[in-house]
Amino acid sequence: MAAEVLILHGWQNRRPDGHWQRWLAGELEARGAHVRYPQLPEPDEPVLDDWLRTLDAELAGTDPATLTVVAHSLGCLLWLAHASRRAAAGEVAPLARRVVLVAPPAPDVIRGIPEIMGFAPASDDEGLRAALASSATERTTIVAGAEDPYCPDGAERTFAIPLDAAFVEVPGGGHLTIDDGFGPFPLVRDLVNG
Numbered sequence: 001m002a003a004e005v006l007i008l009h010g011w012q013n014r015r016p017d018g019h020w021q022r023w024l025a026g027e028l029e030a031r032g033a034h035v036r037y038p039q040l041p042e043p044d045e046p047v048l049d050d051w052l053r054t055l056d057a058e059l060a061g062t063d064p065a066t067l068t069v070v071a072h073s074l075g076c077l078l079w080l081a082h083a084s085r086r087a088a089a090g091e092v093a094p095l096a097r098r099v100v101l102v103a104p105p106a107p108d109v110i111r112g113i114p115e116i117m118g119f120a121p122a123s124d125d126e127g128l129r130a131a132l133a134s135s136a137t138e139r140t141t142i143v144a145g146a147e148d149p150y151c152p153d154g155a156e157r158t159f160a161i162p163l164d165a166a167f168v169e170v171p172g173g174g175h176l177t178i179d180d181g182f183g184p185f186p187l188v189r190d191l192v193n194g
Helices: 020-030 048-059 074-088 107-111 125-135 155-163 188-194
Strands: 004-008 035-036 067-072 098-102 140-143 164-168
Touching: 004 020, 004 048, 004 074, 004 140, 020 035, 020 067, 020 188, 048 067, 048 098, 048 155, 074 107, 074 125, 098 188, 107 164, 125 155, 140 188, 155 164, 164 188
Parallel strands: 004 035, 004 067, 067 098, 098 140, 140 164
Antiparallel strands: none
């Protein structure tokens, strides 16, 4: 069975040409993967419940044994919110084989931005760790740039250690956007294929 990949973008992202996520979708499709790369609703003023409904629709019909989820920025917090809600409802079956969270923004930073403050995790680290672990059969990987302005204390300290996730740092990566020089991003492609 062909691999399935779900790519979740972040705040203010309209899936532009040149972004590493669009490049990744093309690379994976060329290798025979079934790629879902939805435009999430109202990317400038997102509503968590609307994004969660879209995520549910995208997950419908996927095979958790072959699915890899790749999320960037606010898409990472979307995945964490989805995992937390499922865990709170007692749903523990994995949704994916692998999850790669790229440049997750710190909850304290998100709480300071009115348009997206509703995406800040409500769970404590222990609750989030359990929810994230149950969302995939493999250990989650967090990829983050050094000196990311949206995660000033660093993603390893803010996310990887408390959530027991593998961590890959990209030196000089910033928030890992087009402006930071990330069109092609072979590291993420290799993590998906790994």
